[in-house]
Amino acid sequence: LAKGVGKATWRRYRNELHTEMVERLALRTSLLEAIDDEQFVLQYQPIVDVSTREVVGVESLLRWQHPERGSLGPAHFIELAEESGAVVSIGAWVLREALQQFASWRAADPDLPLRYVSVNVSPRQFRQPGFVDQVRRALDDAGARPEWLLLEITESLVLHDADQVWADLKELRALGVRIAIDDFGTGYSSLSYLRHMPVDVLKIDKSFIDDILASRQQRALVDAIVTLAHNLDLTVVAEGIEDGAQRELLDLMGCPYGQGYLFSAPLWPSEIPTLLGRTTAVAA
Numbered sequence: 001l002a003k004g005v006g007k008a009t010w011r012r013y014r015n016e017l018h019t020e021m022v023e024r025l026a027l028r029t030s031l032l033e034a035i036d037d038e039q040f041v042l043q044y045q046p047i048v049d050v051s052t053r054e055v056v057g058v059e060s061l062l063r064w065q066h067p068e069r070g071s072l073g074p075a076h077f078i079e080l081a082e083e084s085g086a087v088v089s090i091g092a093w094v095l096r097e098a099l100q101q102f103a104s105w106r107a108a109d110p111d112l113p114l115r116y117v118s119v120n121v122s123p124r125q126f127r128q129p130g131f132v133d134q135v136r137r138a139l140d141d142a143g144a145r146p147e148w149l150l151l152e153i154t155e156s157l158v159l160h161d162a163d164q165v166w167a168d169l170k171e172l173r174a175l176g177v178r179i180a181i182d183d184f185g186t187g188y189s190s191l192s193y194l195r196h197m198p199v200d201v202l203k204i205d206k207s208f209i210d211d212i213l214a215s216r217q218q219r220a221l222v223d224a225i226v227t228l229a230h231n232l233d234l235t236v237v238a239e240g241i242e243d244g245a246q247r248e249l250l251d252l253m254g255c256p257y258g259q260g261y262l263f264s265a266p267l268w269p270s271e272i273p274t275l276l277g278r279t280t281a282v283a284a
């Protein structure tokens, strides 16, 4: 009997695996058409001052409006896009779109308190030859100032292929573009290395923020990162703040900026001016 159950389980498992592979293959193919078919859209999540809750910037977050599968978050396709190389053209689209959107918000309202738009850049996209020029052109074409752009890169990117990557990071910063390390704390940067990294902002990963109330160790770690960043003249953004007690604690620690459902989920572009109280809310 046990053997029979084992076989049935195995068969089901094999079928699931097969379905998964077929789905991945289908997604991979349709990724390439998705740009031309304008199936990608960006949402924007506010980044706020932890103590005043004022919105200071937004992070662009990619969504794929798949014709059959509905709206897909990056978890469903970014890895595939990175593997297949599609992430290079998708990333180029994201950069242009986010800058154009931001420039149009600023043009419509020059007093808008939004200081910057944060754009996620995948390692493969960053490493492509000519990435710095691509950024320069995207800024020019959008009529955007370099200070309006914050590029979020991964810890692993800064640690590997250091020479070319570091040269490009320095060139971008010389332009006036700022650089953030996303999901900080999940990689392996040594603290002494951090002192020399050509970056401006550390985004503390949500997994650290999740436990700051329950775990004294996690709290100590976040506190140490905030202090260290302050002493190295780096800015900090805490990711994934979901409740008021987390916000209070981070505020006490001196963490300047935060992002999370407590303040706002990612929003559609049209919701941003409304959130900032800039236009009268339009009834749905």
Ligand code: C2E
Pocket: 045, 060, 061, 062, 073, 074, 075, 078, 091, 094, 120, 121, 122, 152, 182, 183, 239, 240, 241, 242, 259, 260, 261, 262, 266
């Ligand atoms: P990330 O850059 O660390 O972005 C934060 C993620 O956490 C977003 O998920 C956001 O919706 C989610 N989030 C924000 N606040 C909260 C919170 O309070 N609670 C919880 N549970 N989640 C929160 P999303 O949009 O699914 O994006 C996932 C990841 O995909 C991003 O992580 C980023 O690494 C990547 N990604 C997003 N857009 C792009 C893009 O345009 N290009 C590339 N290469 N990667 C992107």
Ligand code: MG
Pocket: 059, 120, 152, 182
């Ligand atoms: Mg990010």
Ligand code: MG
Pocket: 182, 183, 203, 205, 239
């Ligand atoms: Mg992040």
Ligand code: MG
Pocket: 182, 183, 205, 206, 239
């Ligand atoms: Mg994260």
